Amino acid sequence: MTQPNAYTVPIAYSTIQTPIRLIELPPALLDLVTSPNPPTLHLKSLPPVPHPTTANPQPHAYLTTPTQTFTIRQVSSSNNTFLLRHADHTRVTTHYPPSIDPLNPPEPEIREETALTSILTSTTTSHLEVLPYSPNPVATLRKMVPAYSDLYTPAPLYGSKETLFLDVPLSRLQFEQGWKEALCFEDTIQVVDEDGDSTTRTCIWRLDPLLTLRVLKMLEEFRLSEGLSWSLEPRVIEDFREMFSEDGSAATRWMPGMVETIIRNVMEGNVHRFTARMALEILSEHGAISVDKLKKGWLDYLPETMRAGAEAWTDEKLVELVKGYSESPTARSVKFVEPPELLVVEGGAAKGAVKKGKWHEKFAAQRK
């Protein structure tokens, strides 16, 4: 029974249903998509695991903005959620006027009523929950990108920087930061297929510690002998290429991407930082070493002209330099470790870390 003076809206169901997904928009995302020039977001997902287990769970899907990454989880509901679209809809009804003469009933009236109608055009029983996630871009890329010490060992990662970006759960900003910090580079190689045809393929690597330190010494010695400056100008790169071709050893095959990455880091003032980290990775391969041994080994790896200043560094300063890639089992020793997969947010746990025992704690609290 309709209430007096009620305001009514007809509702109808559309047999042609449009598929939709509902996605939560937490404050950071909401502000972004409602800003004056909102960016395009990206949904990235790994292929599903055929038989997921606790040790090998179904991978997450990821939502990336230009600067942030979120994980996405589907939350199902026992309720049906409908999307309403509004349109004028004409409803045709048949009315039978009361009949005085049962032998001659009046013709039924066909009435057409048009009203702005709420039409149920989509149905869903789930929505996508968006959760904060702070991946460590360096750790992600170090895991995916092989270190270059030889063309085929380890197996090269075919593809370009851009195709790699589509495959990693990182935003553009995080990816660029990780690419730079992990010392990644692109280069091309010749690949012979089964038919014996040679094709050029782009591959991605990151700098290998031992090879990089050796190449750095070669570049510095040549630079000094030829009076060159550290530069990425084509003529300078060409001079370095000629030096490599004269060297002729397989281990120093001309890889322009590798050389340019080394030169760029020298020009940006990062030489002490990346060489100390590489020295630590090489020297502590079989276990922790003393800080004193690290310092001596690092200075040996550095070109002579780059040792100035580093020799006067304190042990504390050196340990600080390799922070993020090291752990100190004792006060005087240090060991290389891979950077953590998740970044720790100030004042809290790593974002993306699973809170164990949450549901048990919740039900225990309710029972009290």
Added chain:
Amino acid sequence: MPSVPIHPPNPPATKAPSPLPPILHTPTGLAILELQSTIHFAPGAMEEDGITPIGRLEFPESVMTGEWDGKSVWAYIGEHQRMRGEVKKLKTPLGILKRKTVGEPPSEGVEGEELEIAEIVKYKIIFSERPEPVS
């Protein structure tokens, strides 16, 4: 890892008409209704044009005077059932994701798939009580 672009909302120049109370109005006129029930149709009840009337939503007169509390809304389904519902503010606004209407070749993505946030809704109408019979 496939990467599918999600385009931000592109509100129309003029607001689409909506018969619902102003609090539920959105630029595209889309809204969300949640039912703790399932709608069943009798055989042969579906209309030929694909739009089958199922009933009406009823709001008190105070909707138009601005005094409505958001709690009183009824859904009349068919001739003999009604449910009490309410308008609830969502804890987290929801984006409605739809496949993007492709007019130009897509810039990227898996097999040309692109999505868009068609609308952002902050309120929903929810009916969580059992239907009651009406004469």
